[in-house]
Amino acid sequence: MLKEERQNHIIKQINLHNKVLSSDLSIQLNVSEDTIRRDLNELAEAGKILKVHGGALSKSFQYPFQENNTYAKDSKKEISRKTLNLVQNDMVLLVSGGTTMIELARMFPDNLSCTIFTISPLVALELAEKQKVNVILLGGQLSKSAHINTGSLTISQLADIKVDLCIQGANSISIDDGLTDSDWEVVQAKKAMLRSAQKTAIVCIAEKLNSAQKLKVCDLNALDYLITDLNPTDRLLARYTEKIKVI
Template sequence: MLKEERQAYIIKQINVHNKVLSSDLSVQLAVSEDTVRRDLNELAESGKILKVYGGALSKSFHYPFQQNDVYAKDSKKIIVHKTMNLIKSGMVLLAGGGTTMIEWARSVPDNIECTVFTVSPLVGLELTERAGVEVILIGGQLSKNSHINTGALTINLLADIKVDLCIMGTNGLSYEGGVTESDWEVVQVKKAMIKSSQKTAVISIGEKLGSVQKMKICGLNAISYLITDLDRSDPILAPYKNEVQVI
């Protein structure tokens, strides 16, 4: 594979999953980690990605308030619109982090009155602009990569609440592998979020379907809703319908 092809693949993976690990890219591309690191350095120097220890982040994920740089923004707006149909005044919600969740927070209408717990300071800041939303931030150690609070404090605080609905994104999602992530601390927080919720909605752009990360959060039967930008009749979604309500 030519360098240009490798780097195009890397950018695609970073945009879809928000972050990538050098070790994973090395396996996927069948090249050495040194080659991957050189590619990441070149892409970072050209301003296309942000290099971090062990991998790289997308610029839209790292700078979420620069709305023009959000990857697949139209697809994420479709997801946000579908998710809003689950929200009713008086509900108590739990919100995860990520660019799609930030788009969701920006779109919550002012006439909805609800309480939202969140592990994401960025989502919390957006929700404070909504007149009818009471925002409660779940504290903890702020992850530099995922931009959510993690660690024992976060998990202990989550254990003390019970919400109507949890809404969260994911780094990997497949019929066989379920909901997966590449960060162990994030996995533990998301497991705690699911336990704290009567129902859970996982939101994902269609491009992530079929992808599997190294660490499992849960199987599909542990979540209530799968919300994507795809039409519900899309054949890609057919196997998922046996395990979860697809929206």
């Protein structure tokens, strides 16, 4: 594989999953970690990614957010529009973090009244602009890569609430592996969110379907809704509709 092809693959993986590890890229591309580190350095110097210890982050996670840095922005807006159809007045919601959740917060109607718990300071700031939304930010240790609060304090607070609907972003999702992620602390927070909700909706751009990370959050049958940018009748979603309601 040529260097340009390798670096294009790296950029796509970073944009899809927000964070990648050098060790994982080395295995995927069958090259040394030194080669991956050189690629990441070049891409960071070119302003295409954000290099961090052990890997890299998408520029979508650079704060303050720039509109043109959000990967698949139109798809995430379509997902947000669909997700809002599940929200009714006076509901209690629990929302995770990520760029799709930020788009959802921005699109939240001004006339919709509800209470929203979130583990994302950035989502909380976006929702704070909505006059009829009561926003409760759950505390904890801030993950510098995921920009959400994690750890024992977050999980303890989540255990004390019961919400009508939990809305989570997906790092990876597949029929066989279910919902997966690459960060242990993020996985524990997501599991605690599932336990706090009567129903859970997973939002996911189509490019993340049929992908898997090393750490499992849950099986598909533990979820209630899968919301993507595709039409629910799309062939790519056929097997998912057998296990979960697809919107």
